[in-house]
Amino acid sequence: MFKRSLILFGALLMSLSMWIWVQSIVVPHQAAESAKLGRPRGNLSDLYPRWWGARELLLHGRDPYRTDITREIQIGYYGRPLDPTLPNDPKDQQGFAYPIYVVLLLAPTVTLSFTTVHRIAFWLLAALTAVSVPLWLRMLGWRVSKVSLVAWVLLTLSCFPSIQGLKLQQLTLLVAALIAGSMYALSRQWYLVAGIFLALATIKPQLVFLLILWVCIWVVGNWRQRQRLWWSFGVSMLVLVIAGELLLPGWITEFRGAMKDYFRYTGGGLSMLDVAFSSVGGKLVAAIVFAVLLVFCWRNRGCGRETAAFHWTVCFTLATTLLIIPSYAVYNQLVLLPAAMMALRSGGQLWERGLFLRFFYSITASAIFWPFVSAAGLVIALAVMPGYTVQKAWGLPALYPSFAIPVTIYALLLVARDVVANEPRRVLQLPSSRRC
Secondary structure (H helix, E strand, O other), X not given: OHHHHHHHHXXXXXXXXXXXXXXXXXXXXHHHHHHHHOOOOOOOOOHHHHHHHHHHHHHHOOOOOOHHHHHHHHHHHHOOOOOOOOOOOOOOOOOOOOOOOHHHHHHHHOOOOHHHHHHHHHHHHHHHHHHHHHHHHHHOOOOOOHHHHHHHHHHHHHOHHHHHHHHHOOOHHHHHHHHHHHHHHHHOOOHHHHHHHHXXXXXXXXXXXXXXXXXXXXXXXXXXXXXXXXXXXXXXXXXXXXXXXXXXXXXXXXXXXHHHHHHHHHOOOOOHHHHHHHHHHHHHHHHHHHHHHHHHHHHOOOOOOOOHHHHHHHHHHHHHHHHHOOOOOHHHHHHHHHHHHHHHHOHHHHHHOXXXXXXXXXXXXXXXXXXXXXXXXXXXXXXXXXXXXXXXXXXXXXXXXXXXXXXXXXHHHHHOHHHHOOOOHHHHOOOHHHOO
């Protein structure tokens, strides 16, 4: 009982530390920097451009990809249109750079004020993120106590990717929840639901294209029993694409143009591997990483939905995605949640396998928990030191882990594959005496 209380108290303390760090250190620092440079901060909602585009399309029949809509979005988001002659103006034009069928998800909100939508979106995304925790745990077959579940939810909602996504109302949080729901439904053989959720998750195609590839390979591995998943996903995608054409004929071409513009004005188009190895080297490494993924997906195509090998492949696919997608955002790291769960569940076995695996497990755990520990330290420092002094170290909990977490999780999944993916399920289950 004492151990459970201690874990719950620790999770609550780390959660509060992260939110206080963001609200009392990060936000004041960013506001001060923007004021100093004369840079408009705007309403800081990534949902606003999508909401405005959906509103104009559904209520007024206007094309959300057009430049006049982008200008209106800038006025609503930044308070004025961006001026390219001002060097400190943001580079992000806040254009409508999503598949047009995202408006179907936003349709219920277009008649509301954005103030109301902003408030609803925060709590809805928080609820979806919280629900994704038990969905992933059940998909992985990991039974935990109620105290452990609460701790997982608290830490998930207060990790920096979640906080950033919630503060920005980023639809990545919705996509992460849809992925969790799809994989849970798949694990229960609810193939109709799994296919629909996976299709809806394509509002962020860069986050799910590799997962869709793995699911297709897995279906081929036992077509007779699994084909319903293929038909569910295929029909759902067809419905979304046709609905998009009915709403805005020729939207696919416009979407491609909007994505090109997005990468241009945000300086995107570079993956984590491009940053680490240069543009040419990064693409070469990305090709190797992609080839490795294909090999493992093909080898595991016949594994059952309830096996550790299937769970590992899902986690490894999502980890690979974050390395090779041509964009980088911390909130995308929320899709690594099942990989973190799987690694933690196998922690005892990994630690017993020798110094090599201990090293990778240690650096992965350090990358994941460093933000919580350093944020707590800054919050304590804030109580005894001037705010402007503490703000100088505002990035300590975020800058290092933002790059380290995806890399270390990918590396751990790769080097510990024999332990995580091939051990019997009884080994992967924590003994009841160790559940907390």
